[in-house]
Amino acid sequence: MKDPLYELLLWRLVKAPMDGSALEPVHSQAILSAELAIRQYAWRSEILDDAYLGSAPTMLSNGERLLLHWLARDYPLQCGVIVDAGCFLGGSTLAFATGLALRKNIRNTDKIHSYDIFLAPNDNYSLGLIGARRPGESVLDIFVDHLRGYERFLVVHSGDILLAPPPAASIDILFIDIAKTNKINSYLLRNFFSRLVPGGLVIQQDFNDHSCPWVNASMGYLANYFDALADDGSSRVYIYRGGLTSEVLEAAAVLTLQEQYKLMQDSAVSMTVFPAYFTRISAAWVLFALEGLDGALVYLDRLDNEHPQPWQSTEKYSDLVRRSMRYLQDISGLNNFQQSYFDDVSV
Numbered sequence: 001m002k003d004p005l006y007e008l009l010l011w012r013l014v015k016a017p018m019d020g021s022a023l024e025p026v027h028s029q030a031i032l033s034a035e036l037a038i039r040q041y042a043w044r045s046e047i048l049d050d051a052y053l054g055s056a057p058t059m060l061s062n063g064e065r066l067l068l069h070w071l072a073r074d075y076p077l078q079c080g081v082i083v084d085a086g087c088f089l090g091g092s093t094l095a096f097a098t099g100l101a102l103r104k105n106i107r108n109t110d111k112i113h114s115y116d117i118f119l120a121p122n123d124n125y126s127l128g129l130i131g132a133r134r135p136g137e138s139v140l141d142i143f144v145d146h147l148r149g150y151e152r153f154l155v156v157h158s159g160d161i162l163l164a165p166p167p168a169a170s171i172d173i174l175f176i177d178i179a180k181t182n183k184i185n186s187y188l189l190r191n192f193f194s195r196l197v198p199g200g201l202v203i204q205q206d207f208n209d210h211s212c213p214w215v216n217a218s219m220g221y222l223a224n225y226f227d228a229l230a231d232d233g234s235s236r237v238y239i240y241r242g243g244l245t246s247e248v249l250e251a252a253a254v255l256t257l258q259e260q261y262k263l264m265q266d267s268a269v270s271m272t273v274f275p276a277y278f279t280r281i282s283a284a285w286v287l288f289a290l291e292g293l294d295g296a297l298v299y300l301d302r303l304d305n306e307h308p309q310p311w312q313s314t315e316k317y318s319d320l321v322r323r324s325m326r327y328l329q330d331i332s333g334l335n336n337f338q339q340s341y342f343d344d345v346s347v
């Protein structure tokens with residue numbers, strides 16, 4: 001007997017109005033099976049050995065790397081394009097590449113497009129993973145070393161993402177771990193989301209975190225075009241249903257702070273507790289920009305009372321956010337931090 005969830009998903013994908021670019025039935029079936037597997041977190045039970053992932057320093061959790069590996073191995077690729085936007089020293093790319101290497105019937109057009117500026121940033125956490133490099137120095141050689149043996153799968157785009165074109169073909173899997181500023185998020189919406197194929201996936205690595213509110217807000221704005229399938233680590237996996245237009249993406253790219261705040265509050269209501277918590281706490285940064293430190297702190301106190309953090313920790317997560325805000329003082333502090341992220345501070 002067929003799984004009722006499968007039947008429901010089949011109905012949605014086949015019957016859901018799309019933009020005239022409805023998938024071939026054979027693709028629909030394969031994508032539906034894969035969608036169901038994602039909803040059931042198949043990567044957690046099917047890949048038990050982390051050794052499959054290779055070893056490269058990474059900011060991702062093991063669960064996230066297993067997810068990327070599983071997707072590259074098993075998710076139907078209609079166009080053969082996986083985008084790894086923000087690959088740092090290669091952790092995410094290696095998880096994809098080791099998965100692609102195990103893919104049945106791989107075509108030589110199946111590629112991972114890895115995007116990064118490949119510079120050591122002004123950030124102690126990153127510098128700790130990189131080792132003996134100073135801010136502003138290249139780390140491309142470290143990426144290349146970690147991906148040795150997988151070159152045939154890779155198209156590496158080195159440089160500022162804001163100047164980088166998307167792949168020529170449409171995108172099947174768009175992994176975003178680079179939307180660290182509102183500007184980059186808008187650039188991705190305009191230039192990469194517009195190239196997604198219906199049935200393709202977007203993985204937003206900063207969704208279940210506090211620091212990239214524009215990510216949560218824009219996914220709230222695009223709710224009619226995507227369904228959330230799973231959350232692992234900080235990542236949220238979405239399937240694209242089709243129908244996006246350049247007008248919709250442009251509107252998502254220029255949301256005002258007030259619109260972002262409202263979208264985050266409204267969309268959190270229908271989410272499960274973890275993504276709802278992260279969406280609400282991210283909204284504190286929107287208030288930090290709108291009302292300053294005091295407004296954001298009042299909001300965080302209210303959040304602790306009305307929607308407390310849904311896990312135990314020695315330091316409250318909201319205190320971490322308060323500490324960052326007090327350190328930055330106001331929105332100009334945040335802007336300076338973002339602008340000097342890749343500067344060589346020693347000159």
Ligand SMILES: C[S@@+](CC[C@H](N)C(=O)[O-])C[C@H]1O[C@@H](n2cnc3c(N)ncnc32)[C@H](O)[C@@H]1O
Nearest residue numbers: 058059086087088091092116117160161177178
């Ligand atoms: C969180 S790290 C990515 C972590 C990586 N996915 C991993 O597996 O460890 C974010 C990356 O975004 C890159 N980045 C940030 N702003 C960028 C920009 N404007 N252009 C290109 N890369 C950028 C940084 O260099 C950094 O490597």
